[in-house]
Amino acid sequence: HREGVGDDGDGYHSPWSEDFARAVALRGHTTSLSMRYLSGEAVGDLEPPQRFFSVEKVYRNDTLDPTHLLEFFQIEGWVMAEELSVRDLMGTFEEFYRQFGITDIRFKPHYNPYTEPSFELFGRHPETDELIEIGNSGMFRPEVLEPLGVDCDVMAWGLALERLLMLTYGFEDIRDVHGTLCDLELLRETEVLH
Secondary structure, three states, rough: OOOOOOOOOOOOOOOOOOOHHHHHOOOOOOOHHHHHHHOOOOOOOOOOOEEEEEEEEEEOOOOEEEOOEEEEEEEEEEEEEOOOOOHHEEEEEEEHHOOOOOOOOEEEEEEOOEEEEEEEEEEEEEHHHEOOEEEEEEEEEEHHHHOOOOOOOEEEEEEEHHHHHHHHHOOOOOOOOOOOOOHHHHHHHOOOOO
């Protein structure tokens, strides 16, 4: 929000243009989808409890390496309910990844402009034993929710689908899973879970 909300809300005060906002751009995350739904613009006013999930392609200006792609699929989601807590957020991820056989999940405090508290999620790779970043999460800040007319807690996340596949199947290079360098025969022969 440009001007901020509430006594402590300073806002970003950055210039804004509707023409620029409507321009076609490669998106770096899918949080804009969450805001459209939470605002009621996409489906009308929402009353808790609600949940939203999507899998969308996103683009990043990263260096291509074994854990980073320039384009990938992000699993976006949020849950709106009364009295949600960080414990609910962490428990959701522990259960989600356990369904894929990933039981060593770590949470690292992190800064996001629209969530507080915020956490990066890491999972232990079954082959290399390294911790790999697998997502980002947090509780939407009140100053994000208030302009949308949301008066309850919302936990949100963005998870990297290809990194989930890396940990589930033991791939050591994310480029083996997605992109122009992936081995299509290997992907065709790999059994699909869930």
